[in-house]
Amino acid sequence: MVGLVVVSHSYTAAQGISEIAAEMAGETPIEPVGGDSDGGIGTVPDDIEAALAAADDGDGVVVLVDLGSAVMNTEVAIELSETEAAIADAPVLEGAVNAAVAATSPDATLGSVREQAEAARDVDKL
Amino acid sequence: MSPESDAAAAAVAAVENVADRIETEREHLTDLDSAIGDADHGGNMARGWQAAAEAVTDLDSPTVEAVVKTAGKTLLSEVGGASGPLYGGSLVFASAELSDGLTAESAVAFAETYLEKVQDRGDAKVGDKTMIDALVPAVHTFKKSVETDDLPPLDALAKAVAAAEHGVAFTVPIRAAKGRASYLGWRSVGHQDPGATSTLYIMEELLATAADHLDQVVPSVDATSPTIPDGEATEE
Numbered sequence: 001m002v003g004l005v006v007v008s009h010s011y012t013a014a015q016g017i018s019e020i021a022a023e024m025a026g027e028t029p030i031e032p033v034g035g036d037s038d039g040g041i042g043t044v045p046d047d048i049e050a051a052l053a054a055a056d057d058g059d060g061v062v063v064l065v066d067l068g069s070a071v072m073n074t075e076v077a078i079e080l081s082e083t084e085a086a087i088a089d090a091p092v093l094e095g096a097v098n099a100a101v102a103a104t105s106p107d108a109t110l111g112s113v114r115e116q117a118e119a120a121r122d123v124d125k126l
Numbered sequence: 127m128s129p130e131s132d133a134a135a136a137a138v139a140a141v142e143n144v145a146d147r148i149e150t151e152r153e154h155l156t157d158l159d160s161a162i163g164d165a166d167h168g169g170n171m172a173r174g175w176q177a178a179a180e181a182v183t184d185l186d187s188p189t190v191e192a193v194v195k196t197a198g199k200t201l202l203s204e205v206g207g208a209s210g211p212l213y214g215g216s217l218v219f220a221s222a223e224l225s226d227g228l229t230a231e232s233a234v235a236f237a238e239t240y241l242e243k244v245q246d247r248g249d250a251k252v253g254d255k256t257m258i259d260a261l262v263p264a265v266h267t268f269k270k271s272v273e274t275d276d277l278p279p280l281d282a283l284a285k286a287v288a289a290a291e292h293g294v295a296f297t298v299p300i301r302a303a304k305g306r307a308s309y310l311g312w313r314s315v316g317h318q319d320p321g322a323t324s325t326l327y328i329m330e331e332l333l334a335t336a337a338d339h340l341d342q343v344v345p346s347v348d349a350t351s352p353t354i355p356d357g358e359a360t361e362e
Binding site: 035036037038040041042043044045046068069072073075076 | 166170173202203204205206207208209210211212215247248305306
């Protein structure tokens, strides 16, 4: 099963987004991660690496990220990690929900889940 | 002391000197960042470098590579913003260039790999108003001074610092195209980039530490012509 990690500058935001996505996710593991080493706003590669390991069920992990340094710190975490993981270039909430749905498919792969997450870029709200 | 452990001791001293300098400049960096960013550069860098200084002091029988790698890993885990992967991640990856110790050649390779990592990660180019504006002229000036002009390493480093100074000044009048400052558009004009500034402080401390280590005075250099490779500033 493909796992999901949600990375935000705020742990609270990552947790809330994960809760929303979990509604659609069945058994899919979703790990929220965020905040700096003092619990402030930021992201830390070590914490992201730990979240990747926690979400990995053997089929890899798709990562949803918010802004700027979350992307860079996630790239570093993936380089340091044993887990096969890919960042989805997608809005973090919509992408997480799409990815959660895609991950429940019996045929889901790292590629298919990432692709569905990225399809969230084209969803109109109005 | 063996040359290797002597160089490692100098590397530890360099990290400590950088940590002290960043702490001294903390408010200034935060002021620069509050004008065009999120006002956390001084605090983040001070916290990260302080932790890095403690971590490298704790190393048993350090090597130059281990000191640089440990400092980088500590910045990665303590900074919590873009400075973590840009400064820390780049140090971790570039530290491998120092595996056979510190020479003029390995220092050039280290500087080039560090620059390459910052560019890969941050995807910025000269003129975007980022640390790249200080780093590119500094690294290329250092390389040219060592490889083409055959200057002693300390003179080459002094020229590189002078080039970085020009780079920092260059960030003031331009408009930010990368990082959080880019959200401000034209309002970023007239402000000095905090990342370029802290990059200069780090290089100044490397120079001062190297001079101290070699028991020489910091050379005065002609800083009128920093080296920027062709096409670097105009590339899209």
